[in-house]
């Protein structure tokens with residue numbers, strides 16, 4: 001049987017790249033010779049590309065799908081597949097897989113870690129010690145107790161251990177015992193100290209954190225975003241932080257990654273990390289194995305391991 005032709009969009013994981021190369025016929029999109037337009041590269045290989053492997057930032061958009069007439073499956077190395085044109089995949093009968101569940105714990109760890117880093121000012125303390133300022137400690141700013149959290153269950157489980165009282169907003173009708181439900185995000189923000197955004201990006205959640213929500217969170221409030229940059233009105237977030245209308249933020253995701261608004265660099269009340277929620281050895285290996293397993297299942301007509309079921 002002819003080996004499956006796979007187009008990997010970016011070198012985001014060395015193990016995955018190596019295994020794709022070993023098990024399939026791999027085309028590396030980033031290896032298009034400089035100056036060769038993307039269309040030309042695709043035209044040269046289009047006939048043999050039956051699978052695309054992307055991730056949270058590199059997806060199969062309409063133009064890519066249109067350029068690949070033999071495309072049968074998009075296997076994303078991510079749980080979020082907001083960069084995949086799902087409508088087009090549906091029309092063309094292209095299968096879509098993602099990597100659910102295996103990254104939940106690591107992303108939840110980072111969400112809580114960011115909240116603690118912002119509230120307890122861990123990066124600032126580190127800079128303080130490195131700058132040799134500890135000797136005096138006279139001007140050392142006191143930090144804030146880790147109090148109330150809000151967010152998804154994996155995060156809530158961790159926040160429970162800190163004695164936080166947990167509130168949440170969700171579209172799911174299923175009530176979560178012991179946690180307080182709010183019917184809208186503004187009321188939720190007005191009643192919590194730390195607001196953690198952990199949902200998928202779609203038309204309903206685009207800019208779900210807008211000026212009204214930020215104002216409801218207020219100058220003592222902290223926003224943590226481990227979802228997608230476009231969940232938050234970023235220019236509004238930046239202004240609120242600069243003007244101290246919002247107390248602080250811990251951000252793993254940004255609206256136009258890898259671009260991070262430069263005004264944030266000078267602010268002491270933010271902790272910035274480069275979309276690394278799932279970036280542990282263990283999770284990346286598990287995600288890569290799911291991508292590989294899905295492609296192998298597709299190539300041998302077996303049921304997919306994790307078909308996207310959005």
Ligand code: DGY
Nearest residue numbers: 056078079080277278
């Ligand atoms: C995903 O897999 O969608 C996450 O953004 C990774 O952090």
